Amino acid sequence: MFGCIIETMNQDQFSEILKTTYKRQIPQSEILEEKDCGKYIRQKIEFFVDENDRIPAYILIPKNLKKKTAAIYCHHQHASDRDIGKSEVVGLAGDSNMAYAKELAEQGFITFAPDCIAFEERQNEMGGGEGNYFELAKRLIKDENLLAKALEDISLGIDYLEAREEVDSDEIGFIGHSYGGRMAIFAPAYDKRIKVSVSNCGCVNYKDSINKKIGIQLEFCVPGFTNFGDVEDVVRLAAPCPLLISATSNDKYSFGANEMFEYAKESFNDGDLELKIYEGDHIFNEEMRDYAYSFLSKYLSK
Numbered sequence: 001m002f003g004c005i006i007e008t009m010n011q012d013q014f015s016e017i018l019k020t021t022y023k024r025q026i027p028q029s030e031i032l033e034e035k036d037c038g039k040y041i042r043q044k045i046e047f048f049v050d051e052n053d054r055i056p057a058y059i060l061i062p063k064n065l066k067k068k069t070a071a072i073y074c075h076h077q078h079a080s081d082r083d084i085g086k087s088e089v090v091g092l093a094g095d096s097n098m099a100y101a102k103e104l105a106e107q108g109f110i111t112f113a114p115d116c117i118a119f120e121e122r123q124n125e126m127g128g129g130e131g132n133y134f135e136l137a138k139r140l141i142k143d144e145n146l147l148a149k150a151l152e153d154i155s156l157g158i159d160y161l162e163a164r165e166e167v168d169s170d171e172i173g174f175i176g177h178s179y180g181g182r183m184a185i186f187a188p189a190y191d192k193r194i195k196v197s198v199s200n201c202g203c204v205n206y207k208d209s210i211n212k213k214i215g216i217q218l219e220f221c222v223p224g225f226t227n228f229g230d231v232e233d234v235v236r237l238a239a240p241c242p243l244l245i246s247a248t249s250n251d252k253y254s255f256g257a258n259e260m261f262e263y264a265k266e267s268f269n270d271g272d273l274e275l276k277i278y279e280g281d282h283i284f285n286e287e288m289r290d291y292a293y294s295f296l297s298k299y300l301s302k
Contacts, residue, residue, distance in 0.1 A: 009229030014189060014237055017225055019144060022152040026163045032056075039063060040105040042090065047114075047160045055153060056121045057114035058090045060105035061166055070171035070300035071110040071161045073154065073187075073194075074101035075180030076119065078217060082128055085120035086113040089180075097284050100175055104293060108302040110167055114157050116179070116219075117149055136218045145222045150183065151190045158193055171195060173296050177284045178202050178253060179217060181246075182231075189237035196299035197238065198292045200246040200284050204255045205231035214252045232256075235264040235273070242272040244295040251282045 029047040040062045046054045062069070074089045077098060088094035090113050091102035101111040115122040118132040126134055136146045162169040174197040176184040181202020188194040206226050209216050235243065245261060247254035254277075261275040274295065278288055 009233040009237065011189075011237055013228045014234070017222060017228060018148040018151065018190070020148045020152055020190075022155050025156070025159055027156055027160050029160055029163075037102075037105075045160075047156065049153070049156060055114050055157070056086065057112060057157065057160075058086055058101070059164070060090060060101055060111045060113075062105055062108050062110065065166055068168035068171075069108070069110050069166060069302055070173060071112055071164075071167045072101075072104050072173040072175055072296060072300070073157060073161070074104070074111050074113045075154075075174070075176030075183045075187075076113065076116065077177045077181075078179035080129075082119050082123055082132060085115040085122070087120060089113045097286075097289070098177060100177075100284070100289060100292075103289065104175075104296070107293060107297075109173075109296075109300070110161075110164075112157060112161055114153070117146070117153065132218055136221060140221075140223070146219045147186070147222050150219050151186060154183070154187050155191045158191060162193075168301070169193075171300050173197065173300050175292060175296065176200065176202065178282065179219070181253070182217070182220065185231065185234055185238060185243070185245075188241035188243065189234045192241070194241055196242045196296055198244045198246060198295055200288060200292065201248060201251050201253050201282050203231065203235075203245050203247060203257050203260055204253050205260065208256050212252070212255065214255065232260045232263045235260055236267040239264075239267040240269060240272065242295075242299050243268070243274070244292060245273070245275045246284075246288055246292055247275070247277050248280045248283060249277060250280060253282060 027047040032044045076085045089101040091099035101113045124131045177200040181199040184197045184199035247257035
């Protein structure tokens with residue numbers, strides 16, 4: 001931990017650092033298109049933060065549902081490619097190993113995949129890395145931060161899911177790889193409606209990101225964060241939400257997974273914080289996904 005940290009971060013400090021203004025609501029939304037994909041129906045929708053900020057997303061709904069069903073928020077990766085976001089996790093673009101929204105829908109879950117700000121259809125006029133940097137910079141000069149915006153958008157997405165008649169609002173899961181893997185730690189600490197979460201290849205903390213020159217993604221540049229704690233403290237705040245930390249041996253974004261697990265495990269009920277380390281690089285292969293899906297299924301009903 002950093003020498004400047006004086007205490008373990010608590011929930012109030014986490015909220016104070018983020019400076020979020022989110023209030024629970026039922027967002028306005030619109031279905032833009034619908035496609036039969038065999039085992040499920042894929043709808044492209046928009047839900048509205050306000051008239052100037054619309055969030056495009058895909059929602060995948062298994063056919064022949066007989067009751068309200070668990071929904072899983074599927075957060076896309078970064079991969080230094082801001083042209084792809086939601087489309088990759090539903091199997092329409094990019095790496096087929098990242099199509100976890102598609103695979104989970106085929107298993108009977110409702111899945112939800114929005115674009116994060118500055119990705120795919122939410123890029124601003126600048127586009128790419130420059131546009132992403134602008135989204136951070138314009139918030140910093142107003143004493144705001146991009147992580148708060150990303151988390152508020154997730155909560156608004158959960159509001160949208162709760163308003164869908166097909167969704168069991170007590171059965172909301174979360175999964176993500178890389179950028180999505182980091183958000184799978186932060187999101188359940190921020191929004192307690194998330195019942196279970198899977199973080200893949202996204203657990204490296206700020207201390208190691210700086211000392212080992214791994215780098216820090218723009219969305220996680222939050223002034224003052226390390227005055228109170230680090231990512232392992234956020235893991236503790238995610239409790240009691242069951243959390244799987246899925247990591248790999250040669251991935252810089254998985255660095256410190258063992259230490260993080262040991263630090264945080266006492267905050268969880270027995271077995272609800274789990275660590276799985278696989279051989280390999282920055283990947284989410286079939287073996288890893290199968291275990292991740294079984295972890296989600298352990299806590300969610302279909």
